[in-house]
Amino acid sequence: MNNDALDRLRGMLLGEVVGPADPGYDAARGVYNAMIDKRPAVVARCRGTSDVIGAVRFAREEGLPIAVRGGGHSVAGHGTCDDGMVIDLSLMRGVHVDPVRRTARVQAGALLGDVDRETQVYGLAVPTGQMSETGIAGLTLNGGLGMLLHKYGLTCDNLLSADMVTVAGEVVTASEDSRPELFWALRGGGGNFGVVTSFEFRLHPVGPTMLAGFLAHPAEQAPQVLEFLRDFSATSPAHLSVDALFMRAPEADFVPSEFWGMPLVNLFVRYFGPMEEAWQTVQPLREFGAPLFDGLQPMSYVAVQSMLDAFSPAGNLHYWTSEFLPQLQEKEINAVAAIGADLPSSISIVNVHPFDTAATAVSPDATAFAHRQDSWLIHVIGQWEDTADTDRCRTWVKKAGAALQAFGLGNTYLNTTSEDERTDRVRAFWDGERLARLARVKAAYDPDNVLRFNHNIPPAGKESAR
Missing domain, CATH: 3.30.43.10 (Uridine Diphospho-n-acetylenolpyruvylglucosamine Reductase, domain 2)
Known part of the structure; x- marks a missing residue:
């Protein structure tokens, strides 16, 4: 210019x-x-x-x-x-909390850490993701999975309204009562329809103190750990979130030095229910197997939400994929364990999330977010620092993705998926009917596909979807 x-x-x-x-x-x-x-x-x-x-x-x-x-x-x-x-939008990070209505108005440049710090002043929280440096906008528009999912659903399930600038330069507000079809599309349809400038969220009582941390097991015990996690999750309370994380032990204060660099499968535990019941509730997790170290301790909600930040800092090279698996039986467990045992770099990670309860209680047609089945999300994070490792690490991610797709439901979580010219993971997420509905909304608000740097939905005809 x-x-x-x-x-x-x-x-x-x-x-x-x-x-x-x-x-x-x-x-x-x-x-x-x-x-x-x-x-x-x-x-x-x-x-x-x-x-x-x-x-x-x-x-x-x-x-x-x-x-x-x-x-x-x-x-x-x-x-x-x-x-x-x-x-x-990174200069637009304002967060205004209404503790009486239990709502928050959040500007679209805010990070999850911004939201957490302000809402926790009142002992409230928005269900969001797992890294405090993630932006609230992209997370919400594509879904939003995190530790509060089991009790309070996805981030987009807690969206009450959104202000959006259209490609014509006009401001519109979407909610259940105003432009409901756009509101439906914004909850899982990504950034296809306009520039969202602020979000209004429903808040929930969480914190300020939780019980959280890692229970570390040797990576070779992964099949037993995943089997235990599967069975435990089937009956665990909604205010207890447990994921499995495959990684090499970082050189961090919470990791005993004798385990630094060791391949691990960690149970990542976060309990946010009544604190007087906390230790009793997590005791079965602590008693399983013989953890190499037990890092569970009381900590603030804000601290818990930033625990994973150091594992995936800005500036590294990344290539990711993910897959929803309908079950974790022997074949699936062995496949996930094999991927987790073969990390291509010291900072690559495989995350195993249970996806159930509140997130799957929402009607499949209530939002554009398409996946509402009890399942397991396997998130493969290829991460490295040297460009010489790019081909090898990216090939590992693609191979892992292909192995998971053999057991999967045919869709991915778009917030954890890199672009790949040879596959169309967008259409693997939305079925034909849902995609056609999204295309009609796209045509109403962005008929020329000006906003195409996203998980893109081409516009349909010019008919109105308002």
Whole structure:
């Protein structure tokens, strides 16, 4: 873009406008996943809704494609593009809590840690993901899985309304009572329909103190650990969340030094019920097998939500996949254990999440999020630091994904899936009828597919979906 155009945009926005010749350009264009290296024509760092309106209108006038970045945590790199405009919402991180109504209004650039810190002032929480540095916007629009899932459902299940700037530069509000079809689509349909600038969430009483930590077992005992987790999860209370994590033990304070670098399968335990019942409730987990170390301890909700941050910091190279498995029987357990025993780098991870209870009690047609079956989400996180390892690590992820698909339900969780030109995992998530409905909403709000840097849904005909 020429300097005159950039100066015109600067005059329109309260926020920052960064072009390729500006000193902060490389920092402004960077995203979480170092595999993604795009060079946008301009980055518009918006400070509010009026900036977003101005940026959208400017991009349309200039014929620029638009990518929208909230937290910048998209492993697929959807928050940036080549030769277009990045609408960067990272300066819009406000969180306003109404403790009486138990709701929170959250700007779209907020990270989960921002939300947690403000809601926990009142002992309340939004069900969100598992890393505090994740952006609330992308997480919500594609679903939102975390430790509160079993009791309170997905993040998108707790969305009450959303303010959105359309590609025409107009502000609309979506809720059950206002533009209900758009509201349906925003809960699982991703960033296809407009630039969401704020979310209103339902809050729940959680914290401020929980019982949480890791129970570590040798990786070779993974089949027994996964079998135990399967059976335990079938009857465990909804306020107890337990995942399995395959990893090499990090050099961290909570890990005894004699285990650093050792292949482990951890039970990641988070209890957020009545604290007087906490130790008794988790005792069966502590008594199973002979844990190498027991890291369970009382800690704040905010601290628990950031426990995994250090394992996947920004700046590493990432390639991910995931698969919903309908069950964990012997064949599935052996396949997952084999993947977890063959991590291609010291910082790669396999996460095994039970997906059930509140998340599956929601009607399949209530939201655009398509998966509402009791199942297990296997999240394969290929992560490395040296570009020389890229082909080997990415090949491992693809091989792991193919092995899981042999047992899977034919769909993935889009927030944990890298783009792959040879497969269409978007259509593996949405069935034909749901995809057609989403395409009609897309046509009503973005008929020219301006917002295509996402898990894209091509627009249908021009009929209204309002």
